[in-house]
Amino acid sequence: MIDAYFSTTKIKWIRDNVPEARRQIERNNVCMGNIDSWLIWNLTRGQTYVTDFSNASRTMLLNIHKLAWDREIMGRLVIPEGILPRVLPSSGVMARTSPEAFFGRQVPIAGDAGDQRAATFGQACFHPGMAKNSYGTALAVFVNTGETPARSKNGLTTNLGSRIGDKAEYALESIAYQTRYVLVAMEADCGQAPPSLRVDGGATNSDFLTQI
Numbered sequence: 001m002i003d004a005y006f007s008t009t010k011i012k013w014i015r016d017n018v019p020e021a022r023r024q025i026e027r028n029n030v031c032m033g034n035i036d037s038w039l040i041w042n043l044t045r046g047q048t049y050v051t052d053f054s055n056a057s058r059t060m061l062l063n064i065h066k067l068a069w070d071r072e073i074m075g076r077l078v079i080p081e082g083i084l085p086r087v088l089p090s091s092g093v094m095a096r097t098s099p100e101a102f103f104g105r106q107v108p109i110a111g112d113a114g115d116q117r118a119a120t121f122g123q124a125c126f127h128p129g130m131a132k133n134s135y136g137t138a139l140a141v142f143v144n145t146g147e148t149p150a151r152s153k154n155g156l157t158t159n160l161g162s163r164i165g166d167k168a169e170y171a172l173e174s175i176a177y178q179t180r181y182v183l184v185a186m187e188a189d190c191g192q193a194p195p196s197l198r199v200d201g202g203a204t205n206s207d208f209l210t211q212i
Contacts, residue, residue, distance in 0.1 A: 006060035007034065012077045028082030034058065036112050037085045040095050043102055043109065048095035051085040053163040054117035062087070064149065064160040067168060088112075090121075091164045116140045116173060117161055123198040131186065131194035135201035135210065139176045143186045143194055144169060154185035 004010075011032050015022045024030045031041065034055045040048055056062040056069075061084065063070040069081050088094045095109045113121055116134060120142045123132040128146035133139065142161070149158050149170040161171040172189055176182040179197070187193040204210050 006058060007032070008060040008073070008077060008079065011079055011083075015078065025080065025083055028080055030083055031085070032079075032083045033085040034114065036114060040109055040112070043097045044095050045098035045101050047098065048109075049085045050088050050094050050112075052088055052090040052094070052112035052114070053160055053168070054090050055112065055114035056085075056087045057117075057160040058115055059084075062160070064158070064170070067160075067163065089164055090117075090162045113162065116142050117159075117171075119200055120144065120171065121162060123200060125198060129190060129192050129194055130198070131183070131196075132198040132200070133176060133179055135199060135203035139179070140173060141176045141179060141182045141186070142171050142173050143190060144171055145190060146170065150189055152185070152189045154188055156182075156185055156189060 015025050021030065031037065031049055033049070033051055036055045037049060037051045040050055053062070053067065057064055061069055061073055061079065069084055071081070074081060090113045091111055093108045093110045094112060096106045097109065099106060119134045120132050125132050125142070125144045128144050131141060131143040133141045144161060147167065147169060150172055151158060152172055156172040156174045159171045159173050161169040172186055174182045174185070183194060183197065199210060
């Protein structure tokens with residue numbers, strides 16, 4: 001499903017509507033990555049252009065089953081692979097800072113995770129069935145489904161949660177206007193109810209509001 005929420009459609013819009021950008025994209029002379037790629041590029045003074053699997057999965061260009069950029073989607077949208085960052089595991093040294101960019105030191109950059117995947121990892125949802133909800137701008141519920149992607153029959157999205165080493169873990173996700181109903185849908189898709197719901201975000205400062 002093509003959705004304007006993801007990076008891919010924005011890249012296509014730029015390509016279709018900004019002539020000079022289109023010429024540079026066709027020559028692989030531009031970089032189109034998420035904010036993590038931009039940060040690492042600047043911290044290494046342009047020596048390293050990478051991303052991790054969690055951020056790459058938010059572009060709509062990553063095949064979460066093959067764990068590689070999806071050439072079919074890139075072909076349909078005319079997005080060359082040469083403008084995309086190299087995809088690496090979320091944990092492990094992927095670059096070192098340039099002394100000129102970071103207090104005169106070469107510091108290993110050894111962790112990279114984005115969006116709800118970072119929150120899920122931070123909430124230690126490491127086992128299938130564990131779930132979290134971020135009460136921030138999106139109320140995003142994530143449930144770990146383990147090493148096998150689960151296809152939802154209840155309108156949830158199947159996502160890549162993280163990849164550490166050779167191990168990839170998947171998740172089901174939904175925006176929750178009513179958290180309880182999303183958890184019921186997740187239970188139906190996973191065959192088990194989450195043992196608990198871990199929460200974060202500004203609203204969790206109020207126990208009363210969180211219970212509602």
